[in-house]
Amino acid sequence: MKGVYLKTKYVLILSLIINRNNRNTIYFIDEELKEELNLSKYKVIWLKNLKKSNYLLEKYKKWQYNNKLLKEIAEIDELYLQDHIKFSQFFLNNFNGKAILLEDGTINYNEKILLEEKNKKLKKIKINHFMKKVIVEKIKKEYRRFGLSEKIQEIYLTGLLPIPDLINNKVKIINISDEWEKLSKKDKEEILRVFKISSKSFENLKVEKNKVLLLTQPLSEDKIITEKEKINIYREILLKENGKNIYIKAHPREKTNYKEVFKEFNINIIENSFPIEICLLLDIKFEKVITLFSTGALSFKGKSEVEFIGTEKYPKLYEKFEKVTID
DSSP states (O other): OEEEEESSHHHHHHHHHHOOOGGGEEEEEEGGGGGGOOOTTSEEEEEOOOOOOSHHHHHHHHHHHHHHHHHHHTTOSEEEEOSSSTTHHHHHHHOOSEEEEEOOSGGGGOHHHHHHHHHSOOOOOOGGGHIIIIIISOOOSOOOTTTTSTTEEEEEEOOSSOOOTTTGGGEEEOOHHHHHHTSOHHHHHHHHHHTTOOGGGGHHHHHOOSEEEEEOOOTTTTTSSOHHHHHHHHHHHHHHHTTSEEEEEOOTTOOOOHHHHTTTSOEEEEOSSSOTHHHHHTTOOOSEEEESSOGGGGGGBTTBEEEEOOSTTOHHHHHHHOOOOOO
């Protein structure tokens, strides 16, 4: 039995394509994605965010919940996961089979982040935290993230950027397009249905020529800049592309109604219920893909002109993220 622990739709589509025999797989997924996905044909454990209540009652519920998860983990001999999210330490502490890290964007290629993780001092479980950590949370020790722990035996990357030396010996490069083509038509449609879409949904998009794609990001929702500042940045970008067939795909967490905001432009909105990589898999071609620094744009390298603007032109973004580049 295989297990997959993830939190994002991008990692979900990677795992669905890689693990073609999904009937023999248990998916552990954050419950915040439950309403956005159709996983009725899969075995899924929706990981709950237990509500805070009375301290002792809260810890008892957490202990009870984690014991149930342990029983599910006991059935797994191979685990695919993201190792830097909420339940990662729980899985690393309680799973003893083969653990494989799945790519989660550019963070897996960031030498600086990996080096900081390698050199950080791991926290030891303090005696006064023993009950909370070891008994309730089932965590006996802290493991390094981003594939650096001894628990992670392999790291599956798509080769978006150069592979850092710190993890190079564990990395296996996978070509998602090639893996997709190995699937039957039925299997492909089944994966699309997970995101509540079908190949027919893209027929018009596929035939239209001279398309420009703008990938936006939740900069105002994350309170990095104001909504007005975000709109002004994207308006400046769109002015340079005015007159072309412009498509916008917003980040899933964005609340902005771009169709309403940018009435003066000839724009089309691609729904944000699915990872943009699906457009690549369905051979939808864009003349140009533009983003400030969205990872999704990197998938189009070699197939479209990619304008990766970065952060240096925008002081608030630069202050928050420093220099972001693909060079």
